[in-house]
Amino acid sequence: MRSFTYRSRCSGEVRVLVNYPHADELSKLIDKYTGCIMIxxxxxxxxxxFNKCPRIIIKDGEEGKDIETVLDIIKKSIGNSLDRGGVMIGIGGGSTLDITGFTAAIYMRGVDxxxxxxxxxxxxxxxxxxxxxxxxxxxxxxIGVVKQPSEIIVDLTFIKTLPTSNYLDGFSEVLKYGVTMDKGLFNKLSNNVDKVMSKDEGLLEDLIYGSLVNKARVVEADEYDKLGVRIVLNYGHTVGHALESASMFSISHGKAVGLGMVCESSIGVKLGYTASDVPSYLTELLSRLNLIQGIKVNTDSVLRAIAGDKKKSGDFLNLPMVTEIGDWIKVKIKVSEYLRLVRDSCTYLA
Ligand SMILES: NC(=O)c1ccc[n+]([C@@H]2O[C@H](COP(=O)([O-])OP(=O)(O)OC[C@H]3O[C@@H](n4cnc5c(N)ncnc54)[C@H](O)[C@@H]3O)[C@@H](O)[C@H]2O)c1
Known part of the structure; x- marks a missing residue:
């Protein structure tokens, strides 16, 4: 069990608990509130x-992440007399947490x-x-807002039921924190792939804790994504998101980000920012994690998706570039130049 806190400019201190039983922690936490609902x-x-709050069941995954679900949660929260002193608890994957956070941000002008x-x-x-x-x-x-949760409770028992591909997908993001900001985390992952495969609890606790501490440090420095620090979290995602949408989401997020990091690091080498061994380190580790997928994606569709990237600023893209494992810098590149580099550097484009 490990815990830490990080500071939000708007919401104050956020407690992060890793490898804690969710039911025990939620039971303690709800005493602070006038009411609760669980999504x-x-x-x-x-x-x-955990059975001490009314449950609102939403549709699985991406299917439930829409405005209709938000309205449904609001209706049921009113039905359960949740007032401004209440708390919404999201239990699920990223889709569920995104929708819980958004609904909490707008319900009665904001609840925890x-x-x-x-x-x-x-x-x-x-x-x-x-x-x-x-x-x-x-x-x-x-549609969305930035609003921090009051508390994050990671309970590793949920990992047991995850299908293998879903389980492994998240390790692309662990690799992202390691390669951009934390060489120790990169080495821990690289030296323990066998323990990742066997879902070793001690290792998972270390990797999740290390990942969240790195992300929290970035969020504290640039909560609203205005200062050019938070862009480091996009490493591998400019190309990765384009691959996901160009493949009609047949490539999973983790695999797309993995391939995105390989491509973006190859571009970094070509531009002289990135140490020449980074792309091969990434490829080797992703392959051991079964996160390299041998499929080709249509070049024009990928380039079109990058050209429409919402992080674009005029004719330029502000991108994170790894310099060596565990370090990065911010780079500004003309979109047309970047598209040429992607075409020349990403080996899986057809
Ligand atoms: N807000 C952010 O910073 C942020 C960051 C990354 C991703 N996201 C969002 O997260 C979403 C993707 O999240 P995800 O990959 O967690 O997928 P998901 O939430 O779509 O869940 C995937 C599937 O796994 C099922 N599932 C969840 N937990 C399970 C468990 N323990 N056992 C068995 N099945 C389980 C879900 O019901 C669903 O069918 C996207 O919408 C993405 O935009 C948000």
């Missing part, structure tokens, strides 16, 4: 052993919320940082 998808509901992540990706990434949102008008995360 969870149907596939996770049977795994939840608590994240209990149940996928690896949500444990190392989505649960912390306060970026909440829902999909609308055919676009992902197009």
């Amino acid at each position: 969870t998808p149907s596939s996770v509901s049977s795994l939840v052993s 919320y608590v994240n209990v992540p149940t996928t690896t990706l949500a444990m190392v990434d989505a649960a912390l940082g306060g970026k909440t949102g829902v999909n609308a008008v055919g676009l992902k995360n197009v």
Whole structure:
């Protein structure tokens, strides 16, 4: 069991608990509030052993992450007399936590919320940082706000029921924190892939704790993504998101980000920012984690998706570039130049 806190400019101190039983911690926490509701998808509901708050069951995964679900949660919260002193508890993967955070941010002009992540990706990434949102008008995360949770409770028992591909997907983000900011974390992952495969509890606690501490440090420095620090969390994601959408989401998020990091590091080598051995280190580790997928994606679709990236600023992209394992810098590149580099550097484009 390990814990830490980080500071939010708007919400104060956020407590992060790693490898704690969710039911015990939630029982203690709800005493502080006038009421509570719990939001969870149907596939996770049977795994939840906490029964002291009314449950709102939402649709699984991305399907439930829309404005209709928000309105449904609001209606049921009113029905359960949740007032401004109440708390919303999200228990699920990243989709559930995103929708819980967004609903909590707007319900009665804002109530507290608590994240209990149940996928690896949500444990190392989505649960912390306060970026909440829902999909609308055919676009992902197009509506959202930044609001930190009051508490994050990581309970490793949820990992047991995750399908292998879903379980491994989250390790791309662990690798991202390691390669950009934390060589020790990179080495811990690299030296213990066998323990990742066997879901070794001690190792998982270390990797999740290390990932969340790194992300919290970035969020404290640039909570609202205005100062150019938080962009480090996008490493591998500019190309990764384009691969996901160009492949009609047939490539998982973890694999797309993994391939994105290999491509972005190859570009970094070409531009002279990145040490020449970084792409091969990444490829080797991703392959041992079964996160390299041997499929080709249409080049034009990928380039079109990058050209439409919402992080673009005029004709330029501000991107994180790894210099050596555990360190990064911010780089500004003309979009047209970046598209040429992607075309020349990403080996999986067809
Ligand atoms: N806010 C952020 O900072 C942030 C960061 C990364 C990703 N995200 C968002 O997270 C979402 C992806 O999250 P995800 O990968 O966790 O997927 P998800 O929430 O879509 O869940 C995937 C599937 O796993 C099931 N599931 C969840 N926990 C389970 C368990 N313990 N056992 C068995 N099945 C379980 C879910 O019901 C669902 O069917 C995306 O919408 C993405 O935009 C947000």
